[in-house]
Amino acid sequence: MTLAEQVLAGDRLALARLLTLVENDDAQGLTALDELYPHTGTAHLIGLTGGTGTGKSTLVNQLARYVRSEGIRNTDGGQSPVRVAVVAVDPTSPFTGGAILGDRIRMRDLAGDAGVFIRSMATRGALGGLANRTRPVVQTLDAAGFDWILIETVGAGQSEVEVARMAHTTIVVEAPGLGDEVQAIKAGILETADLLVLNKADLPGAERAAAALRTSLRLGSPDPMGEGTGWTVPILMTVATDGAGVAELVESLCQHRQYLAASGEWERRVRLRVEREVRDLLQRDLLARLLDRQADGRFDQILGQVEARQLSPRAAVDLLMRQAGS
């Protein structure tokens, strides 16, 4: 059996191994992923992003625990069981290349459940709140048959919006006391929210924070992303430490999925993501190929000329393109 076949057969050790290969851009892993790709596309990819310490990991724990015990509402009005995968990203040290991946600490309630698979990832130098290889890791889990894939970003600041380009549904998690109304109207992370969660809603100031978020959403156009119409971003209050509000959050996630399907937005987003992924890969490979074609030392020599202000960066690129014969 190939590695891909083992993964499709539900072998968790093979899945874990393949995730490592894919994360390391290993040729064997990428071949397996090619084989698995036709089996992807069914999972609901749910991104969770927001500032450090807003409670993303704890919320992931509660969400997964809730849907594992209750299932989710299906289109017939019944409840369907869900298998849940979690991809939790933490930052790599820019100095040593090491990382502490600590998101499992908050997900201990999920231990021992064979329907849950938690994988930690280090950013390995990527910005934007995810690792460069988060996308293929998510695709592998999708092919492995998980119905929900929760993608948790590093404690993101204001512009770590990468997850919104990967997930079907993006949850932005906020907490009281982290910012004023001006923070709430800045561009960036808030605009990417399909669902807005105010966690730690038992803390003082929660109502005021919710009001600020509500005002900010109302100030925005009803369709800030220019991505279809008909979805009003709900603001949900949760207390992830005791599970308050989690049932409502799950209900909102189901509603969002239905909205995506009914409005054609699901296909539109998938189309955008496919195009983006192919463009990204093409860009990477073209760059590698182009640099490959340069005579030895030529690239460094041109960089030197730019450094010495003899060539502008733009002119240097023209030169490199011409020499690559393209």
Place this chain on the structure above:
Amino acid sequence: MSHSKGRVIIAKPGLDGHDRGAKIIARALRDGGYEVIYTGLRQTPEMVAEAALHEDADAVGLSILSGAHMALVPRVLELLSEQGQAGLPVLLGGIIPDDDVPALKQQGVFAVFGPGTNTAEILKAFGSAVEARRAAT
């Protein structure tokens, strides 16, 4: 940075709440360039083994100060072996009487560290553990 030096689990099985040692080791490994999956306090052997499986770890570090190592460590080794990770190096630190060390090593523990061990020495042991593991798989 498309590869890491190794993915290492640091876990505290058992009921004692003293995690200073585990945190120091996790930090030292991070500074040594490893990706450290830190699982936190009060882990059961089942939780440790599950983390090692999900994370496809290259090595597992256990910190035990409760005296329960002769029960917990063999159980972790047994579970790892059951799930097909028999060769995964397990390193142990904490209050481990010298008399127990030979038995632990015989059961397959890669290395045992007592109080006062230099972090450089521990880092080196993890280095050879990860190297051995990668050579074998």
